Amino acid sequence: MEMKDIMNLFQGVSTLLSSGPAVLFTRIGLMLLGMLLVYLGKKGVLEPLLMIPLGIGMAAINAGILFMPNGSMGNLFLDPLVSKPDDLINILQINFLQPIYTYTFSNGLIACFVFMGIGVLLDVSFLIARPYLSMFLALCAELGTFLTVPIAMALGLNIKDAASIAMVGGADGPMVLFTSLALSKELFVPITVVAYLYLGLTYGGYPYLIKLLVPKRIRGIAHEPRKNVKKVTAGQKLAFSVVACTVLCLLFPVAAPLFLSLFVGVAIRESGLTHLIDFIGGPLLYGSTFFLGLLLGVLCDAHLLLDPKILLLLVLGIVSLLLSAIGGLIGGYIMYFITRGKFNPVVGIAGVSCVPTTAKVAQKSVSAVNPKALILPEAIGANISGVITTAIIAGIYITIIPMFFK
Amino acid sequence: MNVFTLILYMYAIAAAISFFVALIIHAIYFVIKIMEKQKSGKNEPMPLSAANFKEVQTEAALMENEGEVMAAIAMALFLHSKDLHDEETLKLTIKKSARPYSPWSSKIYGLNIYKR
Numbered sequence: 001m002e003m004k005d006i007m008n009l010f011q012g013v014s015t016l017l018s019s020g021p022a023v024l025f026t027r028i029g030l031m032l033l034g035m036l037l038v039y040l041g042k043k044g045v046l047e048p049l050l051m052i053p054l055g056i057g058m059a060a061i062n063a064g065i066l067f068m069p070n071g072s073m074g075n076l077f078l079d080p081l082v083s084k085p086d087d088l089i090n091i092l093q094i095n096f097l098q099p100i101y102t103y104t105f106s107n108g109l110i111a112c113f114v115f116m117g118i119g120v121l122l123d124v125s126f127l128i129a130r131p132y133l134s135m136f137l138a139l140c141a142e143l144g145t146f147l148t149v150p151i152a153m154a155l156g157l158n159i160k161d162a163a164s165i166a167m168v169g170g171a172d173g174p175m176v177l178f179t180s181l182a183l184s185k186e187l188f189v190p191i192t193v194v195a196y197l198y199l200g201l202t203y204g205g206y207p208y209l210i211k212l213l214v215p216k217r218i219r220g221i222a223h224e225p226r227k228n229v230k231k232v233t234a235g236q237k238l239a240f241s242v243v244a245c246t247v248l249c250l251l252f253p254v255a256a257p258l259f260l261s262l263f264v265g266v267a268i269r270e271s272g273l274t275h276l277i278d279f280i281g282g283p284l285l286y287g288s289t290f291f292l293g294l295l296l297g298v299l300c301d302a303h304l305l306l307d308p309k310i311l312l313l314l315v316l317g318i319v320s321l322l323l324s325a326i327g328g329l330i331g332g333y334i335m336y337f338i339t340r341g342k343f344n345p346v347v348g349i350a351g352v353s354c355v356p357t358t359a360k361v362a363q364k365s366v367s368a369v370n371p372k373a374l375i376l377p378e379a380i381g382a383n384i385s386g387v388i389t390t391a392i393i394a395g396i397y398i399t400i401i402p403m404f405f406k
Numbered sequence: 407m408n409v410f411t412l413i414l415y416m417y418a419i420a421a422a423i424s425f426f427v428a429l430i431i432h433a434i435y436f437v438i439k440i441m442e443k444q445k446s447g448k449n450e451p452m453p454l455s456a457a458n459f460k461e462v463q464t465e466a467a468l469m470e471n472e473g474e475v476m477a478a479i480a481m482a483l484f485l486h487s488k489d490l491h492d493e494e495t496l497k498l499t500i501k502k503s504a505r506p507y508s509p510w511s512s513k514i515y516g517l518n519i520y521k522r
Contacts, residue, residue, distance in 0.1 A: 071503050128435055131428035139421050150409050157410065236438045240431055247430065249422065330454050351519055389424050396423075 005330040010133040011066040015073050026302040034059030034297065038182055049286070050196060050293040057305040059344050077298045080106070080189055084353025088224055105295050108181050110288050111174035112261040117285025118174075118355055118387065119158075119265015120277055124240060126231035126381035126389075133378070136331060143327025144169025144320035152226020157309075159405045160184045161191075163397045166315055168195045169320035170390035171202060173292075180259055182390055182398045189299045190310050194317040196296055196388075200235035201318075202354050202361070205218070206325055210365045213329050214346055218336065223378065234270045241266040252395030259391060294401035324352045327359030328382075353386025 008014065016024055024335040037055030041048035061077055068074040082088050092098050102111040127134050135334040145166050152162035160400035164187065174293035176195035210219070245263035268276045332348025346366050350359040359379035366373045 014432075128431050131431040132425070135428040139424055142417075142420065146413050149413055153409055228461070230435070232411045232435070232440065233442065235442070236435055239434045239438055243430055243434060244427055247427070248423075388427060389420060392423050392427075393416075393420050396419055399420075400416060404412060 004375040015065045017069065019073070021305060023302050026306055027029070029064070030062040030300055030302055030305065031345070034062070034156070046201070047199070049289050050199075050296075053290055053293035054196070054297035054300075057294045058300040059364055061298045061301050063193030064288040068139070069103060070204050075301075078278030078295070080299060080304075082090075086275065097295060100291055101295055104288075104291070108174075108178045108257065110292050110295075111177040111334065112257050113284055113288035113336075114174045114260035115258060115287065116280050116293065119262045119267075120269050120281040122262075122266055122269070122384055122387070123235050123380070124266055124384055126377050127384045128232045128236060129230045130378065131385075132339070134385035135288055135380035135389065137328060137335070137348050137351040137382040138389040139351075139355065140334070140348060141324050141328030141332025141382070142170065142389055142393060143330070144325075146200055147323050148316055148320040149264050151319060152312075155312055155316070155384065157312070158320050159315075159401055161187050162316075163189070163401050164191050165194070165316045166320050167390075167394060168198060168317040169352075170386070171199055171324065171346060171352045171358070172387060172390045175390050175394045178255070179394045179397055182254065184279075184364045186344075187309065187313070190307065190313055191302060193305075194310075194313045195297050196293075198317050198321055199354055199357075202321065202325075202352065202357055204348060205321075206352075206358065206361045207365050208327070209322070210346055210349060214332075214365075217370055219344070219346055219366060220373060221336075221341070221366075222254075222373035223344060223375060224342060224372060234272065238270040239265055241270065245265075248392065248395070252399055255391060256396040258394060262387065269319070273386075296340070320370060325349050344373065344375050344378075347375050347378045347382060351382040351386045353383060353385050353390045353391055355387055356380065358386075359383040359385065366379060 016027060019027070033059070034055040037046065037051045037058065038045045039055075041051030041055060042216045050081070057077075063075050063076070065075050076095055078095045078101045079091055080101065083093050088102065092102065104113075146169075148166035148169055149159065150160045150163055153159060157165070160183040162174070164184045167179045168177045168191075170176070173192070173196050176319060177192045180191040184191070197393070241263040245259050245267075248259045252259070259380075265280060268280060328347070328351040329345055331351060332345030333345040335348070336345045344366060348364045352358045359376060359382070362379045363376045366375050380400040
């Protein structure tokens with residue numbers, strides 16, 4: 001048996017050796033990164049639900065590359081760049097993840113499924129109890145979503161790509177996927193990967209930012225119990241979901257799938273349809289999250305990630321998330337001064353709409369200083385408002401930007 | 407249009423819509439609260455009129471005299487509350503009986519009973 005035959009037998013190794021040094025090292029690096037992500041997911045440093053399938057997918061796609069019949073290198077997972085109908089029909093019968101990618105990922109359906117699941121998990125009573133405060137904090141926590149756009153443009157991105165990467169500041173994965181699909185088709189894969197990688201970091205990174213920006217004395221402020229606690233009924237929550245969905249769809253038809261997905265989840269929860277709640281909050285949400293993670297991992301192909309824009313996207317993604325968190329804390333400080341020191345500014349960071357991670361991070365940071373201080377109701381209110389404001393901003397970007405910049 | 411101006415406009419639009427949503431939430435809360443109040447108001451008992459006030463007063467007097475009824479209710483409540491217990495011993499033991507008899511091992515109840 002000749003050396004050539006052996007190399008044909010182990011095509012993963014032969015493709016690795018026959019590619020240039022840049023691809024070789026990137027592939028090996030991504031395989032190791034995939035393993036690291038699985039480890040960090042298992043350890044709880046990053047979100048395990050997403051990171052374990054993502055990591056293993058990343059390692060597998062960079063390992064399992066083979067020579068195709070036409071002599072080029074490829075894989076049997078999926079090809080995100082196929083667009084011609086004939087090629088697509090052929091490839092749908094070969095690549096095992098292609099049907100899921102084509103029918104759920106590239107049209108945003110999987111993002112909508114995740115959003116329905118989020119809707120079912122949301123208890124909007126915290127938002128209904130204090131709507132203005134929650135919306136104010138959420139708007140402040142969108143600072144990164146807006147400020148990153150001019151920064152990205154100054155660094156060489158066009159406005160559509162800049163708006164897509166700026167959406168990372170909203171800290172809402174499905175929203176980033178949806179916006180980048182609508183605005184920058186060429187970059188939507190790396191932008192979504194960057195977004196999901198960073199969303200896992202909010203849990204690990206934000207507590208340090210809180211410690212840095214909020215002194216211990218202020219961090220431990222306990223909110224005074226409210227005299228008139230608003231009792232919110234299921235009917236009120238259902239009415240809110242129906243009216244808000246209709247009004248927002250009327251204002252932004254481009255983002256209507258997102259609004260519908262979110263509010264249909266809320267409506268089902270408040271209608272008490274237990275079978276549907278169990279289905280959407282269980283198999284649909286977790287199934288979609290699993291396939292989203294797996295697809296994102298498989299999309300982290302070395303060739304795709306060797307795009308020079310990736311480094312820029314990585315920097316802009318973290319800038320956007322940081323600015324949003326700072327904006328949220330500024331909002332918290334404004335409320336602190338308005339209430340003359342009775343409001344805990346840490347609540348502001350929960351305006352970053354990573355449900356419910358940022359609310360949990362805020363409560364944990366406060367509890368570490370003052371175990372008796374309970375800020376979770378206000379934090380969850382701001383968190384839910386964050387989801388709504390991010391959806392509104394996605395709608396604004398998708399509607400307004402193509403109007404001015406074609 | 408300048409990018410900064412556009413960003414500012416978009417932020418203003420986002421803020422306006424967000425507070426509009428908050429206003430909707432506020433309005434819905436109060437409309438439904440008023441509707442529920444009206445609905446529950448219809449189910450409330452009618453206030454006592456002068457005509458039936460005497461009747462109610464007599465009934466209350468009768469109830470006061472019927473001490474046995476009260477005692478019976480108190481006894482029933484006491485027995486009921488004694489029967490409810492929050493804490494269990496959590497000890498699972500098999501009680502030994504004097505005569506270890508069980509119908510499971512009884513030959514009388516067997517399926518195959520042959521005539522002798």
